[in-house]
Amino acid sequence: MNFDYLISKKLTDFIKKRNFLKLLSLFFSDYLIFLIFIIIFFTYYFFRREKLFLISLKLGLTAISVYLIVLILRKLIKRLRPYAKDSSIEKLSNFGSGPRGASFPSSHTAIAFSLGLIVLTDWPIFAIFILFLAFLVALGRIFTGVHYLTDILGGIFLAAGVFLIVERFIF
Numbered sequence: 001m002n003f004d005y006l007i008s009k010k011l012t013d014f015i016k017k018r019n020f021l022k023l024l025s026l027f028f029s030d031y032l033i034f035l036i037f038i039i040i041f042f043t044y045y046f047f048r049r050e051k052l053f054l055i056s057l058k059l060g061l062t063a064i065s066v067y068l069i070v071l072i073l074r075k076l077i078k079r080l081r082p083y084a085k086d087s088s089i090e091k092l093s094n095f096g097s098g099p100r101g102a103s104f105p106s107s108h109t110a111i112a113f114s115l116g117l118i119v120l121t122d123w124p125i126f127a128i129f130i131l132f133l134a135f136l137v138a139l140g141r142i143f144t145g146v147h148y149l150t151d152i153l154g155g156i157f158l159a160a161g162v163f164l165i166v167e168r169f170i171f
Contacts, residue, residue, distance in 0.1 A: 012143065036134065070155075081105040110162075
């Protein structure tokens with residue numbers, strides 16, 4: 001057994017017995033990413049309206065780019081999800097983790113972190129909050145049994161790479 005598998009197994013076993021944490025993890029895993037988009041949009045709308053169009057453009061371009069790269073990587077790598085590899089790992093999340101869906105890298109994590117990094121260039125204090133929410137998304141994906149730690153790390157590195165390309169060559 002590898003380290004990645006052991007971490008996933010321990011965390012999902014821990015969450016199994018705690019209903020409140022199970023629900024919280026499910027929220028972080030499946031719904032928080034949408035809330036991050038909404039929080040960013042409304043915060044910019046009310047406090048930095050003059051930058052709303054540009055930040056929306058950057059967020060949209062980055063999120064779409066990250067998602068397309070994730071699709072390509074998953075076709076190439078074809079890593080099984082934790083619950084598909086071990087039936088004792090309970091799958092809590094049904095969103096974005098179909099039965100045949102590959103695991104590496106985590107698209108939820110990659111998109112959430114890319115949003116935080118885009119905001120970081122314009123509004124660092126606000127970005128810390130967004131990156132904290134992205135971290136909760138990543139934890140939720142592990143706790144719900146749909147990703148390994150290395151899937152999460154791969155998503156974070158992918159987000160950083162796409163962010164650097166978008167910032168350096170496009171904006």
